[in-house]
Amino acid sequence: MFQLSNVNFKNIIKYPEINISEHKVTFICGKSGSGKSTLLKLLNASISPDEGEVLYHSIPVTDYDTVLLRREVILASQSVYLSDQSIRDNFMEYYSYRGLPAPDDTIICKFLDLCIANFPLTANCHELSGGERQRVFLAICLSFLPKVLMLDEPTSALDEITANSLLKSLTDYCHKEHITLIAITHDLSLAKKYADELILLPTEA
């Protein structure tokens, strides 16, 4: 579904040929500086390579209406942005940025559950821990029902048990709903456990 060929980003990162399949869970591993986060930004066309092509369904990503592309291919970036208000208000804020009507409480709760974040909707995000905020943010991203969900280090702030239950829940849901999941992690054992396909990025010498 995604294909990268001869992609060179600012001469800092040169990617090998990469193919990412539809409806699969793909994990991307590599040392820091190997261009994992940059790869996800290339896939949603929020940055462009200096050379080479990034194709989505055989069409260059930049030929799409890039805003619509990013709605179909959502990237939950590593920097979690939640404002100091309730979980419900944060959902509403993101929905208004997307120009969508506010979601029902039942919908919100469903996705919070899926992301192991079943906190009360009135809980202030300011009082949540880093890992809890990360899961609330994931729930917001997942609730947009993208065709492709890209996660940048989704378990970086989580303990092993929570990380496992989150990935189990997410991969199950994505398989069931035919959502393509692409996740970055530096934890190879987690990746091996949950990935259908694994991409190892080499570190540039």
Place this chain on the structure above:
Amino acid sequence: MNGIIVLNLWQFGAVYLLLLIVLGIMKKCHIDQTKLLMIASLRMTLQLVLAGLILTYIFKNPHPIFVILYLTSMMGMAIHTVLSRNKGINKRFKVIVSTSLVLTGLTIILFFILGVVGVSFFNPQYTIPISGMIVGNAMTGVSLGVKTFHETIQSQKSKIDTLINIGASPKNILIPYVNKSLETALLPTLNSMLGMGIISLPGMMTGQILSGTLPTTAILYQIAIMIAITAVTCLAVFCSLYFGYRTLYNSKNQMLL
């Protein structure tokens, strides 16, 4: 009503004594800006003496070319000031800010001189001082508005990135910052309107009264100019930011911050 008392040089010199007080306090409080105080008061003196001489000459020898030259240099200085206070913005944004300042400034000046006062545009006695007030206030407003906008955007880069990545359009992301910065730029003008006549008698009105104009006439001018200032501030900041924010992303909806 009598005309104004002409200050003689000795009397005038006395006012500089007040600067010594400021200097004394600055020394005592270790405010390290004595150099700025000196330069600022010196520059003000020179610039105003120069303006006085030039205006006297222009009023005695009125010619359209003088009005145009004066307005052009006024606009040039205003643009220079706004841009030097906002060095971080990109080239296209700078062009938009400059164009907005000139076009909105000219529109309001023309409306005021021709429509409200009803004198010739090339009457230097009206056009030059009124343009000065209008352009000066537009400059302060645009400077504040663009600075607020630019600084907020810079401090919110990661939020903006996050929103881009979930498929929000750059327009939806940036417009709230445009609106907020416009509000910030407008507030000082709106607040000054509130106190007018009670807390402060504004400069133009004071000047007219001192030189013998009836206060009832002076207030009409003051009200008119305040409204013109509000309008020009609002228009200039709105155009600068509303057309300017589009320079922050490209046709692929990638942010250029």
